[in-house]
Amino acid sequence: MKVLKFGGTSVGSVAAIKSVASIINSASTNNNIVVVVSAIGGVTNQLIQLSTRAQQGDTSYEALIDQLKLQHTTMYTELLGKEEEGFINELFSQLSEVCKGVFLLKELTSRTSDFIQSCGERLSSFIVFSYLKNEKVDITLYDSRKYLITDKQFGNANILIKETSELLLGLKSEMGSVSLFPGFIASTLENETTTLGRGGSDYTASLLANVFEAEALEIWTDVNGLMTADPRLVKQAHLLPHVSYEEALELSHFGAKVLYPPSIQPALDKGITIWVKNTFDAEGECTKITKEWDEKKNLVRGISSIKEIALLNLSGNSMVGIPSFSFRLFRALSEARVNVILITQASSEHSICVAISTVDVDKAKEAVSQEFKTELELRKLNAVSIDTDMSILALVGANMKNQVGICGKMFDTLGRNGISVTAIAQGSSERNISAVIHRSDMKKAINLLHESFFLSEIKKVHLFIVGVGNVGRAFLNQISEQQEYLLKEHHLNILVAGIANSKQSYFEEEGIDLKRWADLLNDGDAYHIDSFVSRIDELNLRNSVFVDITASEDIAQVYQAVLEKSISVVTPNKIAATRSMEQYRKLKQTARKYGAQFLFETNVAAGLPVISTLNDLIKSGDKILSIEAVLSGTLNYLFNEYNGQSTFKSIIESAKALGLTEPDPRLDLSGEDVIRKLLILMRESGLEVEMKDVDLVSFLPEGCLEAPSLDSFYQKVEDNEPYFKALYNEAEQAKTKLRVVASYKNGKATVGLQKIEEGHPFYFLEGKDNIVLFHTERYKAQPLVIKGAGAGAEVTASGIFADVLRLVNN
Incomplete structure (x- = not known):
């Protein structure tokens, strides 16, 4: 038996559902299969939105219900060639009645919210079932609420394993070729509808795979599998064909949206192989997740990230004498339902820092301030500080602990490019090395690390050139002529990301076409050296180099500011190196301090060394x-x-x-x-x-x-x-x-x-x-x-x- 789970994008359109049907037909040829489906992509968010509007007394919730009904009935009609007048109409009638009650009472309980959100999976599973039945597939639709039993933790209910296992095992003997279950939803012993929280459909599938002892769990989504990094941030990110459970857990915990961490655990308990596949590229490459890891593969398997986090810091010289300090802090956060993503604590116990989601900042600060109210009033503790606009990036690899220098290489790479690390966390297993950095540095940092650990044979360098006179033109021509050779023979990708003359400037993050640079510059923006440097800072590209090919004293004046941004300077301009000895020395010291270089070989004898x-x-x-x-x-x-x-x-x-x-x-x-x-x-x-x-x-x-x-x-x-x-x-x-x-x-x-x-x-x-x-x-x-x-x-x-x-x- 196999369990196949299809995400929201996989059932998000008529064409997608037809692809799902093809996959199910193929998979069920020689196996009995269990299928789990999520709500149509975006529907759960819309259900949350309309319930919130109803609670606020906003009548526009009715229009949202109508839109959702039209979306589902249209999809049903296009798939089956006829209108559906039973289940869909009845369910939307119930939804309207429940939302009307919320609207009149202006009260939305967690129990009511769960009922409203459950409609997404109930609708999508019905549509998929109806289409497959119409296509002569031997399929049975089961209501997950009858077989998945939970406690009363509405919104994020916990499965009661004993009761659920008994019901599912009792059902197993009755199941036919294809058994379809809606994901995400369950019920209490009193038949009250509950939901399993974020990633609930994955968890449903993993739980079914566990109880039925499936040979494999297939997660079908809109990507081919787990990637070495977020492809939206790193264009060179590539597929990971095989990772271990632990690596998948770390990657998914730190931002990889393909899997949700708790969903892996039931499969892990039984050693079930997990496959991550693409609904829209069914025969393409995919990721296999098993207990074992590849000894001969890269020690670092992936670079994961969480874009929006905040750091909550509690410090004070008297913290050592406060009983159960850490316990009280985490209890306060737990009771406020604040998830802690990362923890660091100084060995002196004078400070402790936790990373949390930015959406939890206000309630976290309030909870901690209340817990330590007495200590704060007595000034035993400093006021709770919050740093927002932060991000986390993490190196993940199950076998990193067997290699010396991974951590050093990571922080050296970041430091040499001027990226400041605010907090660090590393477990003794060394499966994960995490760093908190400023959000504005995230794209630059993750590309640097990806280049360093996965594409170390290719280095990308971004040049920002001021001065396109005789020497500048010759330099641009030489780069253009050598680009292909340097990339092929020396694995060096030199890109000109910005150019300027005395009047205009032009920038292109992916590299200026050096066959057309003069025309592009003519159509560029007005130039000023300060705005040029500011633009370099805004782009924040890795391995940036400022190249001054002028004899301008004004441009030489900005070298200090450029070096302080950890951007190296290359120049034939002799002014900076021949000002006062104090200024000359300061430039050298600044370059060393910020991990940049100040190179001016051409100051003396042109190209001679x-x-x-x-x-x-x-x-x-x-x-x-x-x-x-x-x-x-x-x-x-x-x-x-x-x-x-x-x-x-x-x-x-x-x-x-x-x-x-x-x-x-x-x-x-x-x-x-x-x-x-x-x-x-x-x-x-x-x-x-x-x-x-x-x-x-x-x-x-x-x-x-x-x-x-x-x-x-x-x-x-x-x-x-x-x-x-x-x-x-x-x-x-x-x-x-x-x-x-x-x-x-x-x-x-x-x-x-x-x-x-x-x-x-x-x-x-x-x-x-x-x-x-x-x-x-x-x-x-x-x-x-x-x-x-x-x-x-x-x-x-x-x-x-x-x-x-x-x-x-x-």
Whole structure:
């Protein structure tokens, strides 16, 4: 024998009931089967609603009754091709009379409420029975109220096992091929209708399976089974083909709506296999629930969640001396009919915290306040505090206790993404590790954990990019070209979730189409850096990275706020790392404190690995003795290209056209850019230095940088052409090359134009190349040399990309 239970969606339409009929026909071919049905989806809620309206004296309850009657009679007619004039009409007549009494008395007792709610299952079972009978199925409809006996706990009645078992076993010999029972409903010994509470239809089916010693219990619903996580929150959630009873209990207790925890227990007692199947995909995959668990499967089987909970906290220095404190607390909550979902208590017994449903907050607070009224008045206890807008997420797995580090991995994953855990609970069996977090973090947290425990081979990263000039465009193109490769070969899914220029911004949580980003941005919203950062915070996406590809001081000012949200920062913008030493240090400390990273490799030499190499030297215990560097690809290009024949002005214009300079070339020619780069290298070496500590020897004639406009600057440069030609001729005559060199040695830092002799590593520097020489304790005789292209949109973009990948790998 098998027991098949069909939920509300499975009997929610004509097409659904026809699918149910097909399943029953197939299942009953070689077996006697018992079928349990729920009310049509949504009907129980409507019955509760109309009874409440009647109690409130609201005549609109009558219209709700009419709607329900029309819904059921229409379904009956469409299924059987004729009108039903008996049972349905009679039942709705009774329902109307009962509700009229509630309306007149403005009183709704729990007994009356149970009668009203029982109508849903009675109607659905009658319709299913009538259709199957009409289809020539050998089926008998039994009234569950005659065989399932309960106490008088109306609304959530308890089965009287002895009486119920005797009645059902007496019936067993009479049962034919298909026996149909309405779920959820039962009765007292005095024949008063009761209901079995939430999940009552599942419990009915499980109880019948237990008493009849069925070989299997099949739960038919609108999904294929238990999932690794809520698919509404996690798109990558997948089916669990097999779980143990304990795992199913934990998953269903913490939010998995497929099963209701008490419904599993009767089947568990007899070791009956439970199948969770999809009415609308009868041949598809499903979940099997047994006593055993899979030793070779993932230790974490699923991630469950409860979205809306509140934390009730009771604390006080004098709690230790209060007799039976915990007993009194839970007694008060029990008497107020408040379900406790999670419990934590400090070992000092100075505080105890319980998680409850948000709908129970007011009565819970009142009950606890009354129970400890004396202690509260004497200030032995602090006032009861309630934290709302909370959620619970839980890792579930029967065999987690055999693996070290599950708990650590869970909280490390959350912490690195800025998700604060308010309370923690873990049983000694380690089948469940639960954490209470803010509700706004739920989607982000459950996706993080799912990615970490089920899809660890694929990591999703969300980029938010400000600045789409030459470098920004190159960066976006590189991401677009590499997305498929990174996903396939490195299991890394990089998505651009937000972009902005100086005027507009555009966001797309699932990733912007990088083939159309320019058009999408043009149609985007007005941009302001504060609103851009706020939007990133609102989206609250896991593995978020803020990428600043500008030279803006305003944008550099928001790094602190971004890092405090545990969002990493990647940038070629040198301003943040070259402000005061105090601000520089604060950014580094903030990144460490909030589990984020502040990466600025491209601040110094575009795509060259200068800062990362320097960091490796310092971390490994080496000490920097001196630094010599040509750090401006732009200036190196200018002095390599200038030969005294073309004007220095034309060389500057050519460099700008090639994208080798800032939009305003004066920023490059002033030497300030090189000072900032040297300052960063010195700070990364461990030195406490400020901008004023670097001496600049300008190579430009006086007055050039004071020019009020770019055009007047070009004119000044053109007017001073003889000066530049003289510099060139002097270098040629001395058989040297002109290089703008940044150096640090013996505590002195300088930036200036130098004549480099043949044989020096700087002499043969070509085009826009940069070069850095580190003299260290380990590299005394020969310096460590890093050389390569140090300017240009493509190489700078590749350096930013490398920082993003470095961040992901860490």
